Amino acid sequence: MALIPIVYYSHHPTLHKVAQPITHFDEALLTLIQDMYETMYAADGCGLAAPQIGIAKRIAVIDISDKKNKPFCIINPEIIEKTGMELMSAGCLSVPGTYTTGPRATYVKVRAQDETGKVFELAATGLLSHCLQHEIDHLLGKLNIDYLSPLKKQISLKKMEKFLRRNEKD
Numbered sequence: 731m732a733l734i735p736i737v738y739y740s741h742h743p744t745l746h747k748v749a750q751p752i753t754h755f756d757e758a759l760l761t762l763i764q765d766m767y768e769t770m771y772a773a774d775g776c777g778l779a780a781p782q783i784g785i786a787k788r789i790a791v792i793d794i795s796d797k798k799n800k801p802f803c804i805i806n807p808e809i810i811e812k813t814g815m816e817l818m819s820a821g822c823l824s825v826p827g828t829y830t831t832g833p834r835a836t837y838v839k840v841r842a843q844d845e846t847g848k849v850f851e852l853a854a855t856g857l858l859s860h861c862l863q864h865e866i867d868h869l870l871g872k873l874n875i876d877y878l879s880p881l882k883k884q885i886s887l888k889k890m891e892k893f894l895r896r897n898e899k900d
């Protein structure tokens with residue numbers, strides 16, 4: 731198992747591209763999933779998508795449990811139903827030091843594959859719904875700050891750069 735460095739908004743092209751489907755459900759994929767769990771927990775996140783570690787593949791890991799002991803992965807996920815709309819404030823490991831508010835569906839149903847390639851469906855509201863939408867956006871090259879107006883986006887990016895500079899000095 732290994733920690734993989736997380737890349738930041740506008741610092742890495744993969745974050746801003748549409749990711750490619752996973753076609754091989756093999757040992758290498760299981761290793762990647764384990765590394766993604768470890769990287770997500772080390773960063774204290776509740777979700778991590780492969781583009782955030784510089785890998786342009788359609789896979790994300792999620793754990794919204796309080797004890798951080800219920801991880802699961804979504805591979806080649808698609809939103810097949812969504813209803814409602816609410817404004818949600820959220821952070822992103824690729825835009826550290828800033829929270830942004832954007833529109834999210836209240837309810838989503840997602841179809842995805844698990845680590846063995848088996849197809850499953852997951853219906854969600856609340857935090858899980860928002861998290862699924864956030865991670866699936868990552869696989870489309872879209873981040874939460876992309877929902878902001880150009881001016882608010884600039885402000886958020888300045889906050890992020892300031893946060894990164896401060897952390898480099900420590």
Ligand code: NI
Nearest residue numbers: 821822823824
């Ligand atoms: Ni994110």
